[in-house]
Amino acid sequence: MGDTPVNHHQPDALRLQGDELADATVAELFARGEMGKFNTLMRWFDRSGQDLPDGLPDVAREYLAATAAPPSWVDWGEMEKARLFFIDNNVHISTALSFAAMPACYLVPHIARLLSATHSLAYPSRRMAETGQFTVYLMRPDAFQADSRFVPAAQKVRLLHASIRHHLRREGRWDEAALGVPICQEDMIGGQMMFSVQVLDALHRLGIHMSVEGAESYYYAWRVVGAMLGCDPASVPVDLASARDFSDRYMARHMGPSAEGALLTRQLIDLYEEVVPGTLFDPVVAALIRYLIGDTSADWLDIPRSSTWDTAVKTAPVLLGLLERIEDSGPLGEWVLDTFGRWVTELELSSLTRGRVMQYAVPEELKGEYGIKSARPRTDRWTPAPVSADLRI
Structure with a gap:
């Protein structure tokens, strides 16, 4: 990316680079x-190894050939550890992605405005559906094998991002x-942190x-994904400790309230309230x-308070701890909960996509009615490191 090397300690330089x-x-x-x-x-074209269709423009054919495989530096032993981490925690990861990582995106005002640019008013959950499908593809055992859907999805998402840059600049x-x-x-890279560090x-x-090894492997998998989505590997933190520092600094540098962030959050809540049967449990x-995400961030996103449910949800660690003990009780318990987790994840994806396969099509224009206006000037258990001292409020 350019002639001058950059790293994650030079955020102003990183803001001048695309893909x-x-x-x-x-x-x-x-x-x-x-x-x-x-x-x-x-x-x-939606599976790795599939013949490219006749008539595909040469420049697209060259791009797809250049991006058809993960980076050469991938450690497949680490990726296997990440795969096992996914299997063991799939429903928890889906929950964290939906209810922590996505709202974290909305906490960055210029990202919220940008996301609003590609939301169809008739189908406001499209971006959430695309993100959900993408991460489920990633969590599958065959994600990087022939006939998988993940690599073509990554190739298309990378072009989707480039097209948004193209439209907004032009x-x-x-x-x-x-x-x-x-x-x-x-x-x-900040987005990569939201889907890795902030999910953890x-x-x-x-x-x-979570073990330290499992958490590190999960982050490593997202390093690989980031490279496939166009993040400059020389600028991405190489381990979880440095990723933590990048994430803290990125959020402290950019997060804040915005009307777009609040609207996107409301759409997210509405979407999942539709998934929950009836209305009694909607406030959960x-x-x-x-x-x-914490009270300050939640207030910035206009998330409603409920004294009853805000208190009740704090029992989640106790309930999940009980499920973990069942899982640890033997192979049968592990199989039942892993199977249930896969079922819940697939059900959530089906609800998000409304039964469709999301195509990650490149927009040929950004429609004016929802476009962007110029921005205003078990052992060895893993626990998060404390916030950097110079970032504490």
């Missing part, structure tokens, strides 16, 4: 008027002087027992988000 490969691919597809053709053909709908490049390296934080708050959704 050169994906950006060049998208620019050429638009320049040649081939984006519509690309999207149509890509609907038939149409002058992004204050680049104040905010840097849209979906810049700092924001991409949420699991800890839920009382989930907001209460769980508040519990996982």
Whole structure:
């Protein structure tokens, strides 16, 4: 990314960088008027190793060939540990992704405005559905094998991000002087932290027992994913300790209240309240988000309070601890809970996607009615490290 090396201690430099490969691919597809053709053909390409469709533009074919495999530095032993971590904690991870990682995205005002740019008013849960499907693909045992859906999804998401950069810059709908490049390296790496470090934080708050090795492997898997989504590996923290520092500094630097963040959170709550049968337990959704992200952040996102449910949800660690003891009781208990976890995860995905396969199509335009306005100037148990001393309030 550029001629000058950067690292995660240079956030201003990271704000000036996008994703050169994906950006060049998208620019050429638009320049040649081939984006519509690309999207149509890509609907038939959704598995690793699948033959590319005839008629695919050359620039797209070259991009897909260049990004068809994980980075060469991947340690597959670590990835296997991460896979086992996913299996053991799949339903907990899905909960943390939905009720901690997604709201964390909404806590960054310029990210909330950017996410609002690609939300269809008729289907506001689309981005949540795409994120849910993407992470479920990642958690499957065959994620990096032939015939899997994960790698093609990563390739398409990377182009989706590049297309948003293309539209916002071309149409002058992004204050680049104040905010840097849209979906810049700092924001991409910050997003990686939300789906890794902040998910681990949420699991800890839920009382989930994680080993140091398991937590490190989970973060390592997201390092691999980040590289596949266009994060510059030279700028990404190499271990969980340095990732913690990046995450703390990124959030302290950017988080705050915004109307877009509150709206996106309301849509998230509404979506999951539809999933919960009846209405009696609807308040548990907001209460769980508040519990996982804290009162200050929850107030910024206009998450409603409920004295009853805000108190009740604090019993979650006790209940989950009981389930862990059942799981540890023997192979049968482990099999039952792992199977139940997979079932719950798949049910949640089905509810999010409404039975559809999300295609991650590259938008040919950002519709004005929801576009962005220029921004205003068990043993060895893992526990989160304390917040950096210079960031404490």
